[in-house]
Structure formats: C-alpha cells, structure tokens
Amino acid sequence: MVMNLRPHSIRARFTLLSAIISFAVFAIIGAGLDLAIWTRLQDNVYKQTERVATDWIGSWTPGRAVPPTPKTQINLLQLVDSRDKVVAASPAAARQGPLTTFRPPLDDRIQHGTQCGPRHGCLILTAIRVPPLETTVLWRGQPHYVYAGMAEPGLIATHELELLTSAGVLAATALAAWATWWLVGRTLRPVAMIRARTAEITVSDLSMRVPEPPGRDEIAQLARTSNKTLARLEAAVEQQRHFASVVSHELRSPVAGLHTQLEEALLYPGDVDPVTTIRTALSTTERLQAIIDDLLVLARIRSAPPAAPEPIDLAALVTEEAKGKVHGTPVRTTTSGPVVVLGNRIQLIGVLNNLVVNAQRHAHSIVEVTASRSGGHAVVTVTDDGEGIAPKDRERVFEPFVRLDDGRRRDPGGSGLGLAICRAIVTAHHGTVEIEDSPRGARFVVRLPLIGAETAPSPN
Incomplete structure (x- = not known):
C-alpha cells in the first residue's frame, strides 16, 4: 500500500513548500558565505605570512641569517637549505623538522598552501625561495627556502564556521516556514469562516449568508459570489415551493371532481348514466393532460441545458405565422426589414403563437x-x-395558473400556463415580455437582443 505523504491542508502544503525552497536558498547563501569567509581568512593569513617572511629576509646581514623574533600571530618561521636542514627558526618552529617539503621553483618564488600533519595539525604556510643574490652572498649559490606560517584559526580548524552557518540556515528556514504558516493561516481564516457558515446552511433555511471579508481580493470576491448564489438559490427554492403549492392546488380540483364522479357511478349505478360519466371523466383527464404537458414544457425550459441557438428573422417569422391564422379574429402584420436574433426557432414560434391566440381570444375585430x-x-x-388588462393585473397574468375572470369565461378549458411559458422562454433568451399601455385592448411587447448585442442569448 502506497502512503500519500502529501499534506491535505493548503496551509501545511504552502508551509512545507516554503520550507523546502527557503532551505535550498539559504543553504546556497550559507555555502557561499562560508566559502567567502574561509577565503577571506586564508588570504589575510597568506598576506601576513608573506610580509613576515620578506621582512625576515630583509633583516639578514652578509654572512649571517638572523634568527627571527615573531611579534605577530605568524609564529612559525624557518630557513631550510636544499638538504632539508633547518638553518634558522623561530622558537615555535625550532624543535621540529621542516614545516613542509614543497619547494618553490625559480620562476615562481612565492607559493601559498596548507600543510596538514600528525605532529602540528594543519598549518597555513607561505614558502619563499631565497633570491639568487642572497643565496650567492650567503651560501655560495646553494638554494635556501623560507617558510612562514601559523596554525589554522579555530573557526576553520574546528569546523565552527560550518556549524554556525548551518545553524543560521536552519534558523532562517524555520523563521520563513513560521512566517508562511502564520500568513497563510491569516489569509485562509475567512475561508474557514465561510466553510463553517456554509455547513450550517440547509435547504429548510437558505436565508443565512456567509461572512464577507473587507477588500477586493479573491476570497472577498468568492464570499460575495457565494452570497449572490445563495440569494438566487433561495429565490429559486421559494419559487419552486410556490409553484409546487399552486400546481398541487390546480391539480387537486379536477382530480377530486373525477374521483367524485367515478365514486358516484359505482355507488349509484342505477341513477348515474355511465356514458355521461365517462364523457365527463374523459374531459377531465384531457384537462389534466393539458396541464401536465404545459408543466413539462415549463419545467424543461427552466432546467434543460441550453441548446445551440440559430439566427432567426423575427420579421419573417411574424409574417409566416400570421398567414397560418386563417380561423378566428383576423391578424394584421407590420414589419420593418430583417430583425435577426439568436434563439430557438420552435420556442419562439411557441411564444408568438401563444400571444397571438391569446389576443384572438380577447379581440373584438x-x-x-x-x-x-x-x-x-x-x-x-x-x-x-x-377589453384590455388592468395595470394591477399586468404582472399577475404571467404567474402560473393565474387566470382572470374574462379569460376563464372565454377559455374554460385553459391551463393558465401559457403566459408563464412565454415569459420563461423569453427570459431564457435574455429578453423581456411585458404588457404596456395601449389606446385600446391589451398590448404585449417582447424584446430580444439583436445579433451583435453584448448579451448573447442562450435559449434552452
């Protein structure tokens, strides 16, 4: 079984990532700093040893090399001949053999290096080949060498520098990780509050809202968007509950009537004409079927995924649909050139047909x-x-199952869903349908975005 070592918390992930990156960066900086300090210390020692060695050579007199008397930390001085014999030395280097065995050549008289041995540990040395003039005067041309050095400083010899650098790297990494943990925790604190409040929201109570932090960052935008979504969800649920209540009320009456008729036919077979009962029941079921069909259309418009829209010339559509109205009140059309929108042709035909049939039902001529x-x-x-529609009823008629008295009288078998379906279709096309003032009768106005408008419709 493979274990997932990745932290589940975003805060822990960012902290771990910050720690890894910080450690890598600080380790590189620490290594560079360590190398720079070590090089600087070594160069300083080389400069001192070279200066002390040359000063000692300059103090010699003809026929005699004066033994050195160190006055600085460079306390190891030796003059060695070509047979590795120590000719002169400082007190600290007098009781041991040559400090090193390397010999600078004629073309490179001064060399620096580090010599490590079991007797004196590691030494930082400068080896100088005595110039030919002094060699000729003092030793008849026999090569001699001067060594000047000192023990490695404790900061280098005991790896104290590396330990201090490592401790600094770890401390800086820990500080960066803690800062990331604190900063991410502070940043995600509103998210935790939003999550806690969201967990309290249920379908039975959608009035609660998540806390909105100040500012305009992504979390504040998320909170505001969530509240807007909750508001839309609350409105949709309330609308659904109201719709379910209205539907149950509208369906209960015909179902109860049908039940009563059939029950009377069974209880009083001699007094009830079965043919009449069947006709009445059939009429009731037809009304129920019409209501159910309209409900399915309305539900499909509200919940079905949007279909691909197509360009539709409403002027041509109006003219074509008007020609098909050969029965009922005459329909007169007026168009002004192409009026092209994007939409679902079948649904827009349904809207136009519903509005025209409704107008024919109430028109006089x-x-x-x-x-x-x-x-x-x-x-x-x-x-x-x-007769028109009173201003107080102009919004009510678009609600499901709302029918005015005149409408019930002219169309007793209607479902009361036609105008609600029209508004749902037009809304899905990002348009509006309203009833406006008219010198006579009722005037329904549908507005839809033309092709090229900023808001493109997405009909179902």
Missing part, C-alpha cells in the same frame, strides 16, 4: 402584430382591440 428594431433589441408587439 382585429389583432395587430409588429416586428421592428429599437436600441439594439428586436421588438415584437401583439395588440388586440378587446
């Missing part, structure tokens, strides 16, 4: 349908010369 362009929108109007 004529129904007028127009299609035009206005301010980036296609405008379709359906006007009748009937």
Whole structure:
C-alpha cells in the first residue's frame, strides 16, 4: 500500500513548500558565505605570512641569517637549505623538522598552501625561495627556502564556521516556514469562516449568508459570489415551493371532481348514466393532460441545458405565422426589414403563437402584430382591440395558473400556463415580455437582443 505523504491542508502544503525552497536558498547563501569567509581568512593569513617572511629576509646581514623574533600571530618561521636542514627558526618552529617539503621553483618564488600533519595539525604556510643574490652572498649559490606560517584559526580548524552557518540556515528556514504558516493561516481564516457558515446552511433555511471579508481580493470576491448564489438559490427554492403549492392546488380540483364522479357511478349505478360519466371523466383527464404537458414544457425550459441557438428573422417569422391564422379574429402584420436574433426557432414560434391566440381570444375585430428594431433589441408587439388588462393585473397574468375572470369565461378549458411559458422562454433568451399601455385592448411587447448585442442569448 502506497502512503500519500502529501499534506491535505493548503496551509501545511504552502508551509512545507516554503520550507523546502527557503532551505535550498539559504543553504546556497550559507555555502557561499562560508566559502567567502574561509577565503577571506586564508588570504589575510597568506598576506601576513608573506610580509613576515620578506621582512625576515630583509633583516639578514652578509654572512649571517638572523634568527627571527615573531611579534605577530605568524609564529612559525624557518630557513631550510636544499638538504632539508633547518638553518634558522623561530622558537615555535625550532624543535621540529621542516614545516613542509614543497619547494618553490625559480620562476615562481612565492607559493601559498596548507600543510596538514600528525605532529602540528594543519598549518597555513607561505614558502619563499631565497633570491639568487642572497643565496650567492650567503651560501655560495646553494638554494635556501623560507617558510612562514601559523596554525589554522579555530573557526576553520574546528569546523565552527560550518556549524554556525548551518545553524543560521536552519534558523532562517524555520523563521520563513513560521512566517508562511502564520500568513497563510491569516489569509485562509475567512475561508474557514465561510466553510463553517456554509455547513450550517440547509435547504429548510437558505436565508443565512456567509461572512464577507473587507477588500477586493479573491476570497472577498468568492464570499460575495457565494452570497449572490445563495440569494438566487433561495429565490429559486421559494419559487419552486410556490409553484409546487399552486400546481398541487390546480391539480387537486379536477382530480377530486373525477374521483367524485367515478365514486358516484359505482355507488349509484342505477341513477348515474355511465356514458355521461365517462364523457365527463374523459374531459377531465384531457384537462389534466393539458396541464401536465404545459408543466413539462415549463419545467424543461427552466432546467434543460441550453441548446445551440440559430439566427432567426423575427420579421419573417411574424409574417409566416400570421398567414397560418386563417380561423378566428383576423391578424394584421407590420414589419420593418430583417430583425435577426439568436434563439430557438420552435420556442419562439411557441411564444408568438401563444400571444397571438391569446389576443384572438380577447379581440373584438382585429389583432395587430409588429416586428421592428429599437436600441439594439428586436421588438415584437401583439395588440388586440378587446377589453384590455388592468395595470394591477399586468404582472399577475404571467404567474402560473393565474387566470382572470374574462379569460376563464372565454377559455374554460385553459391551463393558465401559457403566459408563464412565454415569459420563461423569453427570459431564457435574455429578453423581456411585458404588457404596456395601449389606446385600446391589451398590448404585449417582447424584446430580444439583436445579433451583435453584448448579451448573447442562450435559449434552452
């Protein structure tokens, strides 16, 4: 079984990532700093040893090499001949053999290096080949060498520098990790509050909202978007509950009537005409079927995924649909050139047909349908010369199952869902349908975005 070592918490992930990156960066910086300090110390020692060695050579007199008397930390000085014999030395280097065995050549008289041995540990040395003039005067041309050095400083010899650098790297990494942990925790604190509040929200109570932190960062935008989504969800659930209540009420009456008729036919077979009962039951079931079909259409418009829209010329559509209305009140059309929108042809035909049939039902002598362009929108109007609709009822008629008295009288078998379906379709096309003032009758106005408008429709 493979274990997942990746932390589940975003805070822990960022902290771990920050620690890894910080350790790598600080380790490189520490190694560079360590190397720079070590090189600087070594160079300083080389400069001192070279200076002390040359000063000692300069103090010699003809025929005699004066033994050195160190006055600095460079306390190891030796003069060695070509047979590795120590000719002169400082007190600290007098009781041991040559400090080193390497010999600078003629073309490179001064060399620096580190010599490690079991007797004196590691030494930082400068080896100088005595110039030919002094060699000739003092030793008849026999090569001699001067060694000047000192023991490695404790900071280098005991690896104290590496230990201090490593401790600094670890401390800086820990500080960076803690800062990341604190900063990410502070940043994600509103997220934890949003999560806790979201866990308290249930379908039975959608009135709660998540806390919105100040500012305009991504978390604040998330909180505001979540509250807007909750508000839409609450409105949709309330609408669904109201719709379910209305549907149950509208279906209960015909179902109860059908049940009563069938029950009477069974209880009083001699008093009830079965043919009449069957006809009445059939009429009731037809009404129920019409209501159910309209409900399915309405539900499909609200919940089905959007279909690909197509360009539709509403002017041509109005003219074509008007020609098919050969029965009922005459329909007169007026169009002004192409009026092209994006939408679902079948649904828009349904909207136009529903509005025209509704106008024919209430008109006295004529129904007028127009299609035009206005301010980036296609405008379709359906006007009748009937009694009209009172301003207080102009919004109510678009609610499911709302039917005015005149509508019930003219169409007793209607479901009361036609105008609700029209509004749902037009809304899905990012348009509006309203009832506006008219000199006579009712005037339904549909507005849809033209092709090229900023808001593209997404019909179901």
